[in-house]
Amino acid sequence: MRVVAVLATSLDGRIAEAAAVPARFGSAQDQRRLETIVAQSDAVLMGAATLRAYGTCRSVTNPQLQQQRRDRGQSPQPVQIICSASGQIEPACRFFQQPVPRWLLTTEQGRDRWGQESGFEAVLIAGQTQLDWEQAFAQFELSWQQIAVLGGGQLLGSLLAADRIDELYLTLCPLLLGDRPASPLVAGLHFSAADAPRWQLLSAEPVADELFLHYRCTESDAIGSKALTSAS
DSSP states (O other), X not given: OEEEEEEEEOTTSXXXXXTTOOOOOSOHHHHHHHHHHHHHOSEEEEEHHHHHHHSSOOOOOOHHHHHHHXXXXXXXXXXXXXXXXSOOOOXXXXXXXXXXXXXXXXXXXXXXXXXXXXXXXXXXXXXXXXXXXHHHHHHSOTTOOEEEEOOOHHHHHHHHHTTOOOEEEEEEOXXXXXXXXXXXXXXXXXXXXXXXXXXXEEEEEEETTEEEEEEEEOOOSOGGGGOSBOOO
């Protein structure tokens, strides 16, 4: 099972102007690339903070991409997995009206907070108060070939600490957000320069003022053991 992270970032490594604010600086070309990767995936992981910011998930709307999923024998839409250790998700969110399969990945504590609310076809429990990725991945479908991670920075940091990110699709957008309380590409995680995981550049494609980068992680040892601090 391959896990790919897909994010757009400013030149100074910010994925949004501020916490709980949706990022809108990617171009139409960036959005098409994002949808293509989502369409190739069996499931999508998204943090609850990202869901709260956008209110919806990234579904496959392009008819050609939908047909390609049918040709591959995939379901019409990838499973949308919302990751929330706390289980604090607004039931009135527009996400619950989208025609997609919805799963909740949470903790024992989060399950109790979510309670009897409907809206998810499956609720996966992984850990007591913090998400345990080993437990989580053990519950994912064995037939899945690719999972796409769409954010945010806290989720990406947590997965990096657990050594679960295989590839990174990064769109470098032509703006600088500067020294402000903006959302970093990776949150809750810090490596020393000597121990930081290394990435192999597979492709770099400039389109207009954006740069589309594709990396593969070159280290398979326990990345999480190298982290100076881990995601909460």
